[in-house]
Amino acid sequence: MNKILLAAALAVVAAAPFAAQADENNNQLDNFFVAGNLGQSNYRLGGVSDKTDVFQNVRFGWRWNGIVGAEIGYAYLGKVKNDFDFASTSAKPRVGQIGVTGKYNFYDNWFVTGHGGYLRSRTTGAVTVGDATASERSWNNGWYAGAGVGYDITRNVALGVNYDNYHIKYGRDGAQEPQTNANVATYSASVEVKF
Structure with missing residues (x-):
């Protein structure tokens, strides 16, 4: 966790020179933004592949000179489910995120964006056998990029x-059950409003 926090702090420090070079005639309050994404998540978890869940994300941030900045956000990654003959397992992660963001206009009104950073996930795992369901929550660190x-x-x-x-x-390191890693790819449409 300390390595991830250090990397996030270094990324913010690396972006700081852009703030120092900001044009004093430009109203820097114009660089605050809120963005919302809606799309589909694609789980890659061992032999399980689930491409049918809804992805939702909202982010708030600020960009120095309208190009590079910092963001915070919250994402719902859908629910991955695996059915067996007598039972089913599922996992439903949600994440809080903090990182760096960038936006660059390359031709007229067309632009490219990029972002990435640290996330804190809360995943609810469940096992259902017949009408009985047992569930457990797990908090972990990770990363995101897009x-x-x-x-x-x-x-x-x-x-x-x-x-x-x-x-x-x-899961937890050192627990009886091994910790499970997963990549969740998301494809979405977004709306960004700049203030």
Whole structure:
């Protein structure tokens, strides 16, 4: 955990020079944004593949000079389920995230975006046998990263399409059951509003 927090802190420090070079005539309050994503999650977890769940994400942030900045957010990654003859297992992760973000206009109103950083996941795992269900929650650290392309509809509203990858874990190190790692790929459409 300390290594991930150190990496996130170094990323924010690396972006700080952009703030120092900000144009004093530019209203820096214009660089606050809120973005929402809606799409589909694709779990890659051992032999389980689930591509039918809804992905939702909301992020708040600020970009120095409208290009590089910091963000915080919350994501719902859907629910992965595996059915057997006599039982079923499922996992439903949610994550809080903090990281760096970037947006670059490359032609007229067209832009590319990128972001990544640290996440804290809360995953609810469940086993169902007949009508009986047992569940357990697990809190873990991980990381996320993603990229997108889009178009500025107006000065304050942008639409985009995105790919994100969330690296999450379930269980505890040293517990009787081994810790499980999973990558959750997400494909989504986004709306960003800049204030």
